[in-house]
Amino acid sequence: EVQLLESGGGLVQPGGSLRLSCAASGFTFSSYAMSWVRQAPGKGLEWVSAISGSGGGTFYAASVKGRFTISRDNSKNTLYLQMNRLRAEDTALYYCAKPGDYGDYVYDYWGQGTLVTVSS
């Protein structure tokens, strides 16, 4: 059974940093590109970042480029999102998402999310 378990969220002051983790199990982690998608309270889904299975390719939304860094440790089956220079508008539930066999960016599994709140 595929499981994605996010952690690392919390309350952080504007300008601060946070690192999110997503522990994956139930599939061959290194075979899949992985993504982070966020959802601000009461708002829609916003794609944040993606990384190839090997980790050699990374993609970012314009809103986070230069501030966030996606990475993965295939030996630990874990996906990360390092978030720096956080802003109030980064407040959201952050989901880890796994694609299925329909394409690297079609997500058939989602975690439950970890909440990031940026506030003073």
Next chain:
Amino acid sequence: SYELTQSPSVSVSPGQTASITCSGDKLGDKYACWYQQKPGQSPVLVIYQDNKRPSGIPERFSGSNSGNTATLTISGTQAMDEADYYCQAWDGSTVVFGGGTKLTVL
């Protein structure tokens, strides 16, 4: 940057057909997919590659994509289908979601 536009809300009576649209420049040249999200839950993929259903998704869910518009159709809508629906596409370098449509079954 590429944008996908959805109507904020759609209402449908039980048993009727609901159509939710998603528009974007030359969207028909890309693959569109659709997610359903119920309150407090993570999204669920209901349509991929424009018109394919993942296993476990009821046949009443169907999709199409042509020109600038992708459409999610729910035939014989049930109360359990009340949810937010998001379209999504890949523009070659980024993933783009539509703003979401709240489907109300009343």
